[in-house]
Amino acid sequence: MTRIRAAVTGINAWVPEYRLTNQELSTMVDTTDEWIMQRVGIKERRILKGEGKGTSDLGEPAVRGLLEKTNTSPDEVDLLICATITPDMAFPATANIICDKVGIKNAFSFDIGAACSGFLFALQTGASYVESGRYKKVIVVGADKMSSITDYTDRTTCTLFGDAAGAVLLEPTQEEYGVMDHIFKVDGSGRKYLHMKAGGSLRPSSHETVGGREHFVYQEGQAVFKFAVSNMADVAAEIMEKNNLRPDDIAWLVPHQANLRIIDATGRRMGLPPEKVMINIQNYGNTTAATIPLCIWDFENRLRKGDNLILAAFGGGFTWGSIWLKWAYDPLPGK
Numbered sequence: 001m002t003r004i005r006a007a008v009t010g011i012n013a014w015v016p017e018y019r020l021t022n023q024e025l026s027t028m029v030d031t032t033d034e035w036i037m038q039r040v041g042i043k044e045r046r047i048l049k050g051e052g053k054g055t056s057d058l059g060e061p062a063v064r065g066l067l068e069k070t071n072t073s074p075d076e077v078d079l080l081i082c083a084t085i086t087p088d089m090a091f092p093a094t095a096n097i098i099c100d101k102v103g104i105k106n107a108f109s110f111d112i113g114a115a116c117s118g119f120l121f122a123l124q125t126g127a128s129y130v131e132s133g134r135y136k137k138v139i140v141v142g143a144d145k146m147s148s149i150t151d152y153t154d155r156t157t158c159t160l161f162g163d164a165a166g167a168v169l170l171e172p173t174q175e176e177y178g179v180m181d182h183i184f185k186v187d188g189s190g191r192k193y194l195h196m197k198a199g200g201s202l203r204p205s206s207h208e209t210v211g212g213r214e215h216f217v218y219q220e221g222q223a224v225f226k227f228a229v230s231n232m233a234d235v236a237a238e239i240m241e242k243n244n245l246r247p248d249d250i251a252w253l254v255p256h257q258a259n260l261r262i263i264d265a266t267g268r269r270m271g272l273p274p275e276k277v278m279i280n281i282q283n284y285g286n287t288t289a290a291t292i293p294l295c296i297w298d299f300e301n302r303l304r305k306g307d308n309l310i311l312a313a314f315g316g317g318f319t320w321g322s323i324w325l326k327w328a329y330d331p332l333p334g335k
Contacts, residue, residue: 006218
């Protein structure tokens with residue numbers, strides 16, 4: 001029998017209008033545009049403003065636009081997976097809320113929490129459902145409202161993060177397109193370097209945790225940078241070696257957008273020239289689970305059917321991994 005693969009047949013993203021620039025940040029904490037650009041390469045990031053707005057308010061327009069773009073009825077969707085570490089609430093899942101807001105009624109849905117690797121883990125999970133032959137239309141969303149857990153008095157982290165959502169539609173194909181292979185890894189001992197101290201069952205919310213500012217991202221930057229540079233680069237090179245892919249075979253590296261130096265190191269490790277590396281960190285910052293779909297959406301009109309993409313990410317936990325994705329369609333008219 002011909003193997004069923006899960007092809008990406010559409011992609012869409014959504015970002016808030018408000019731009020938090022380096023200049024504005026410099027009025028909030030002791031930092032400068034030069035300092036931020038030299039260390040991470042971020043010029044501005046988008047922030048979701050307004051009372052009562054959560055991650056589902058990022059995911060909803062991303063998914064709604066995806067349905068319209070691919071002429072997909074909400075009733076046709078079998079499954080929606082949302083990768084996020086900033087859910088609207090502890091439960092129900094943000095995926096459930098997005099489904100309700102866009103009118104998806106005949107699907108089941110759930111969240112995946114793997115920090116910056118979340119979209120990759122969710123993409124492979126969604127692909128497995130399609131490959132089983134039981135599901136025809138699966139939506140995978142990466143969405144995070146990182147501004148909700150960012151301490152804007154901490155210059156080591158407040159320069160990094162932004163809010164966004166990206167979504168893809170997966171459908172079955174018997175051609176050699178779609179999610180071709182993956183390598184995923186975790187190291188839970190890395191949690192001490194990158195985590196949120198309170199808000200879970202270990203340290204439930206209290207006056208003490210709120211007063212101690214424990215509901216924000218905590219990061220030991222040097223340790224995280226060291227792990228990320230080596231592991232994200234290595235796993236991207238590993239998936240190439242595993243599948244006998246040479247640099248000339250790769251159309252694009254799609255790296256998690258956390259730090260320009262980590263991105264550059266990954267491209268060099270793979271033997272790729274800079275023009276084959278997707279970069280949009282300067283415009284959006286680190287949007288965690290949204291960075292990879294947001295990047296592909298930004299570059300969609302430059303992709304061609306059959307292009308080999310290597311997706312690579314590293315995140316808190318620690319989590320890291322790569323996916324070999326073979327692009328399934330040419331640019332859409334008007335793109």
